[in-house]
Amino acid sequence: MxxxxxxxxxxxxxxxxxxxxxxxxxxxxxxxxxxxxxxxxxxxxxxxxxxxxxxxxxxxxxxxxxxxxxxxxxxxxxxxxxxxxxxxxxxxxxxxxxxxxxxxxxxxxxxxxxxxxxxxxxxxxxxxxxxxxxxxxxxxxxxxxPGCYPTSITLGLYPLLKKQMNKNNDFVIDSKSGTTGAGKTLSEDTHFPKCNESFHPYKLGTHRHTPEIEQELSKMANQNIHVTFIPHLLPVNRGIVSTIVVSLKEDVTFDDVVKAYHDSYDQEYFVRVLDNGKVADLKFVKYSNFCDISLHYEKRYHQVIVVSTIDNMVxxxxxxxxxxxxxxxxxxxxxxxxxxxxxx
CATH class of the missing domain: 3.40.50.720 (NAD(P)-binding Rossmann-like Domain)
Structure with a gap:
């Protein structure tokens, strides 16, 4: 023991x-x-x-x-x-x-x-x-x-960056977290009358998870990655949803991307790559150690939209x-x- x-x-x-x-x-x-x-x-x-x-x-x-x-x-x-x-x-x-x-x-x-x-x-x-x-x-x-936001983001991007499928090295990352991510100490933003029936971004460009995210994504890509990280506070107790848009290299197909994610994660118990057409939802990872990832193709601009969800407390x-x-x-x-x- x-x-x-x-x-x-x-x-x-x-x-x-x-x-x-x-x-x-x-x-x-x-x-x-x-x-x-x-x-x-x-x-x-x-x-x-x-x-x-x-x-x-x-x-x-x-x-x-x-x-x-x-x-x-x-x-x-x-x-x-x-x-x-x-x-x-x-x-x-x-x-x-x-x-x-x-x-x-x-x-x-x-x-x-x-x-x-x-x-x-x-x-x-x-x-x-x-x-x-x-x-x-x-x-x-x-x-x-790792921090909660970085976990959802790095797991969400790891297969794509490992294979260097990204066209650009600058990402805009939109993440949303439940209020437990702010910890137990009381603050105005997490005070019930302020956060209930509300939804807003916070610490734009100044969130302390930013250098951690850039550090680990840069290691995965073997080149410098720069992020604009935009966190939001959800009026729920638990859960994180990160949505990331990545422009793909011209010779990379969406099928290539899907294969890269399955190759990386099919043997990983706690990372679930959802079938095409399904959307990752924080409701279905709550109280668990799972990270659910869904992939979506934006054919007009040859981009992939990665959605990665976790329970921030687990x-x-x-x-x-x-x-x-x-x-x-x-x-x-x-x-x-x-x-x-x-x-x-």
Whole structure:
């Protein structure tokens, strides 16, 4: 049994980790860290756990001491010291925050206004996009779990960029997310009277996932990719829909594109390439670790429209983190993650 602890268990992603890990038969949850709720049962914070998991929240230091596999679900700037402890004590660490996603410190400084304090650690980090970096993840002890928007976008574009089917290197990406993507902290945008019966873009040209998206797409294409990223807030709890228009090279057919996606993903349990004519819908990935992708041809301009949908709390956060843990420990990748999305 893998002795697992969660730092930041009182946040949305931390609670989602707990919900999923309770169904994992090779995991023993040994500690839940929540610095604002030390001494309180997690079921007091989230009554859905009542009678199922009534563990009392402890300090972050207790989590580090008791666990061999640590998940940290914290705001940016707080994970380095915990990762350092794990590195020094031969423990595995998966960060659901932003501290280990970016390769270049200058990008972290520009977009997060912070420096790397443990620079050697960042030479060990592996970007945890499970379907793309599986071989690196197998050998890793420190994982930067991808952001939710980047997960939907990079999985959505990976086969096309890997085959270099794109005519241009500048993409406009339209993504829409449920309100849990903003985290548990209250804000005006996620306040019910503001977001209910509403729909609007936010952080246009300034969203912190932009450098992460460009970094990973550029690696896939083996050339610099530039994106104009336009996020929107949906008045729903969960889900992300990313819609991306890509101009194709003249000698690339739509059939070529469809084949590339099936070649890349038909053996991947968690990525479902839908049949031609179907449209990916966030309703049918909710509460699951699936990424659904649909492909649509715009024949007038020889373009493909890629629609990629995930549950931002599962495949975009806790589920992918557990998938990465499974890969790191060499156990069945779908362990604890075979939930079927609801149909209504």
């Amino acid at each position: 893998i002795k697992v602890g969660i730092i930041g268990a009182s946040g949305y992603a931390g609670a989602e980790l707990l919900r999923l890990l309770l169904n994992h038969d090779e995991v023993e949850i040994v500690a839940l860290g929540a610095r604002s709720y030390v001494g309180q049962p997690i079921s007091d914070i989230y009554p859905s756990f009542y009678g199922i998991c009534d563990m009392v929240c402890v300090t972050d230091e207790d989590v580090l001491e008791k666990s061999e596999m640590i998940f940290a679900s914290l705001p940016h700037g707080l994970s380095e010291k915990y990762a350092k402890y794990c590195d020094e004590h031969n423990k595995k660490f998966i960060d659901l925050g932003a501290d280990f996603r970016l390769d270049e410190e200058k990008d972290y400084q520009e977009w997060y206004n912070l420096d790397y304090h443990e620079k050697i650690l960042h030479q060990k980090q592996v970007y945890g996009l499970s379907e793309v970096n599986r071989e690196k993840i197998k050998e890793a002890t420190l994982i930067g779990n 495949k975009g956060a806790a589920g992918q983190a557990i998938q990465n843990m499974n890969i790191m420990y060499g156990i069945e990748e779908t362990k604890g993650l075979k939930m079927v999305p609801p149909s209504f």
